[in-house]
Amino acid sequence: MKQKIKVGIAQISPVWLNQKETLKKVAKYITKAKKAKCSLVTFGEAMVPGYPFWVELTNGAKFESDVQKDLYAHYVSQAISVEGGDLADICEAARKNKIEVILGTIEKAANRGGHSCYCSLVYINANGEIKNVHRKTMPTYEERLVWATGDGHGLRTFPHEAFTLGALNCWENWMPLSRAALYGQGENLHVALWPGNVRNTIDLTRYIAKESRSYVISVCGILKRNEIPDSVPHAKLIRKHAPKIMANGGSCIAGPDGEFIISPLKNKEELLVAEIDYKMVLRERQNFDVGGHYSRPDVTQLVVNRERQSIVKFEE
Numbered sequence: 001m002k003q004k005i006k007v008g009i010a011q012i013s014p015v016w017l018n019q020k021e022t023l024k025k026v027a028k029y030i031t032k033a034k035k036a037k038c039s040l041v042t043f044g045e046a047m048v049p050g051y052p053f054w055v056e057l058t059n060g061a062k063f064e065s066d067v068q069k070d071l072y073a074h075y076v077s078q079a080i081s082v083e084g085g086d087l088a089d090i091c092e093a094a095r096k097n098k099i100e101v102i103l104g105t106i107e108k109a110a111n112r113g114g115h116s117c118y119c120s121l122v123y124i125n126a127n128g129e130i131k132n133v134h135r136k137t138m139p140t141y142e143e144r145l146v147w148a149t150g151d152g153h154g155l156r157t158f159p160h161e162a163f164t165l166g167a168l169n170c171w172e173n174w175m176p177l178s179r180a181a182l183y184g185q186g187e188n189l190h191v192a193l194w195p196g197n198v199r200n201t202i203d204l205t206r207y208i209a210k211e212s213r214s215y216v217i218s219v220c221g222i223l224k225r226n227e228i229p230d231s232v233p234h235a236k237l238i239r240k241h242a243p244k245i246m247a248n249g250g251s252c253i254a255g256p257d258g259e260f261i262i263s264p265l266k267n268k269e270e271l272l273v274a275e276i277d278y279k280m281v282l283r284e285r286q287n288f289d290v291g292g293h294y295s296r297p298d299v300t301q302l303v304v305n306r307e308r309q310s311i312v313k314f315e316e
Helices: 019-035 066-078 088-097 141-145 170-174 176-183 204-212 235-241 278-285
Strands: 004-011 040-043 100-108 117-124 130-135 158-160 163-169 189-194 215-220 222-224 245-254 260-266 270-277
Touching: 004 019, 004 215, 004 245, 019 040, 019 088, 019 270, 040 189, 040 215, 066 100, 088 100, 088 117, 100 163, 100 189, 117 163, 130 163, 163 170, 163 176, 170 176, 170 189, 170 204, 176 204, 189 204, 204 215, 204 245, 204 260, 245 270, 260 270, 270 278
Parallel strands: 004 040, 040 100, 163 189, 189 215
Antiparallel strands: 004 270, 100 117, 117 130, 158 163, 215 245, 222 245, 245 260
């Protein structure tokens, strides 16, 4: 297992609310990350097909609104179905390039009918296999008008060379118990997915790194008003109320000592690459190991329900 690896952050904008075109762009950046000798490449929250910025711009809480119904119907139509094979090309890109991928998606879950949207991060290994789909446990604020609540099924970690890899969506990263669920599985390479804003990453990235003595990758998207396609329902209305920049990035990496390796990048689409060294994890765990020698499982323990939730269970 390699002690030193290169990791990539694809800070890009989606082809907003267009699943197929955004997936093409993601595949290109997977290849680009491999050419940069990365063993892992990450993409922001809800990258495919995009974050629901329209909600706060178009009176999203208005009941029985034709505008909201039109936009929601379009959103579901552009969401990905894991079981339906919508990520087949991304899996093939991962397999072909022998690179692991963490991708933020909007998922229409087959086991819940396929009509509701989940903010789901997908982990694909270097063999092109989908190994984890983590549905955001609690959508934040206006997100609750378009996203359903997830569950603990995806609170899992995976080996990546010498490292143990885990990930959370956006404000899940603020949740101590969600972080602890990953810490307790030996996580030392944490990926925090964000739709894109420096205010979210500037403090928390370093805090999580310092708390966990882990490498922390914060990966963000970007989106500008002029990138809203005409194909989106009510595009003119959204543009009318949208700021010039809706998501300004903020992607960065902090080391196990809590210091930035890459400081937050703002307003620029770019593949960021950094080399990380497992030895640095061991050095910082010498005096504090949140899931190891400094923990007291005889005093405090966390119980995690990882059952995939559904409204029906069948007994034959």
